[in-house]
Amino acid sequence: MEMLKRKLNLLPTKPGVYLMKDSSDKIIYIGKAKVLKNRVRSYFTGSHDQKTQKLVSQIHDFEYILTSSEVEALLLECNLIKKYNPQYNIMLKDDKTYPYLLITSEKHPRIVVTRKINKKTGKYFGPYPNATAAREAARLLNRLLPLRKCNNIPGKSCLYYHLGQCLGPCINTIHPEEYSDTIEKASNFLRGNQKSVIAWLEERMGRAAESLQFEAAKEYRDLISDLKKISEKQNITLNDFRNRDIVSYAFDQNLISIQVFSFRQGMLVTREGFIFPYYTEPEEGFISFLVQYYSNNSIIPDEICTPEISSSSIQDLLPLTVPKRAKIKELIDLATSNAEISLKEKIELEGEKIEELEFALEGLQELLNIRSTQVIEAFDISGLSGTNVVGGMVQFVYGKPSRSNYRKYNIPVLENNNDDTAYLKHVISRRYTRLKQEQSPLPDLILVDGGKGQVKAVRTSLKELQLNIPVAGMVKNEKHETRSLVSSNGRELILDLKPETFRLIQRIQDEVHRFAITFHRQQRLKNMISSELDGIPGVGPKRKRLLLRHFQSLEGIKNASVDELIKIGLPLGTANEIFNFFRNSK
Secondary structure, X not given: OHHHHHHHHOOOOOOEEEEEEOOOOOEEEEEEEOOHHHHHHHOOOOOOOHHHHHHHHOOOEEEEEEOOOHHHHHHHHHHHHHHHOOOOOOOOOOOOOOOEEEEEOOOOOOEEEEOOOOHHHEEEEOOOOOHHHHHHHHHHHHHHOOOOOOOOOOOOOOHHHHOOOOOOXXXXXXXXXXXXXXXXXXXHHHOOOHHHHHHHXXXXXXXXXXXXXXXXXXXXXXXXXXXXXXXXXXOOEOOOOOOEEEEEEEEOOOEEEEEEEEEEOOEEEEEEEEEEEOOOOHHHHHHHHHHHHHHHOOOOOOEEEOOOXXXXXXXXXXXXXXXXXXXXXXXXXXXXXXXXXXXXHHHHHHHHHHHHHHHHHHHHHHHHOOOOOOEEEEEEEEEEOOEEEEEXXXXXXXXXEOHHHOEEEEOOOOOOOOOHHHHHHHHHHHHHHHHHHHOOOOOOEEEEEOOHHHHHHHHHHHHHOOOOOOEEEEEEOOOOOEEEEEOOOOOEEEXXXXXXXXXXXXXXXXXXXXXXXXXXXXXXXXXXXXXXXXOOOOOOHHHHHHHHHHHOOHHHHHOOOHHHHHHOOOOHHHHHHHHHHHHHHO
């Protein structure tokens, strides 16, 4: 903390990006600031809400990068978030490329679905909310209009020509101007002017019926029906045919909810919603979202309509406007209303989860006859025939995992190397001896993966430390699934009548088992690699960790070239030593 204070005093009063790191030097949050000194210091001064306190409690260090302007900081923030994927940042991982419809500018034009934009190849319409919608529109137009269907013109006529759905450039000489009326109708349809196309079809249907061409009349009737269905789906329209996004947000003290309405050629084609925690001002969270969202999209619309934004930096990056027209203002209000409803639903669902957790914890208290289950610590031992034996501890606070308080324990070889209870006593002794020495708070309940033997071992260890903490064992059935609890006095407690409590115990048991066995596998792999790498000149513990982290396996290290070893930061001499060592041993 003393080091952090000194670094805070040295912060410059310039714009830039800051990177918060945890105790393992991992980047957990990235933010931008107009004045770095003010923004970064704000995390360590004054009071914060619960979510920000959680972030701050994990900050052990920070870095910063100066930029020449706030706009540059905004772009750099977006790029760094994509690169490092920090735990506490908004992440929009799905880089979108929406499908478009293209009327090609070829001599004999076609209508095709594409995700790539090259304006030299023809007229583009869209984007469409999904590929199915785009293909459906293309199918309708190809049934409706006699444009070319084949990729390469064949030497003879095909079925489409005989059905009247193609002019037949394969057997007829078609001049480009003959396509102009057809292309105009297709363009009108794709711009949302379906009424004129429907009127034209109704006229042709009437003529077909009068001349007793009932099959053709039925085909026109089906086309009209399909077109009307599309018109009904797109009941929110704007008459200026612009590509426009309506984006608004709502927030409470913990979460921000954002809605994006996408209009293409004046029609609402899709709506997307996002909800996530924010750690700055709500407007800052909204701005960060906009930069990431539109950097992920291949095409930025002509206009992005938002509520009033006080910061001008983003307006240098995106075509943002605050709507003045009544119709657009109404759509902003509609997006805001949708954001508020989504946020309310999220809060209510979270409330239901909290209520279920309260029932679960109350049920656990009743079963074990204890006063509190606010903090639960659970232990599991993992090993293989007495080798690489490790212990894992997970902590649940108010029924939720508190991952920053998880602990791993390497266990030395004991006399009876197949006695799980001895290993468990060892881990319990280490954990609570330390808490006693530090005068740290003790848990309300200790859970262990096992039955009477494990419970007895924990109680013995606690008694030696003169501690009185309730203990229970989590018992599995023959299928290795949670079955029941064993209390401190060795009595088995069935969980059938308390389903919420059963689900909570199941989650805790699965989590502590996952955590312990993952650590055990990591240690086995590490020891296998370490033993192989021992004795190679220039390879110490730090470089062993580097090699393991990058190549993931001993086989990966063995097969690495000298260039690959140098790329991860090893000097040429050490890279040659590793390369030659494994080649000679082969």
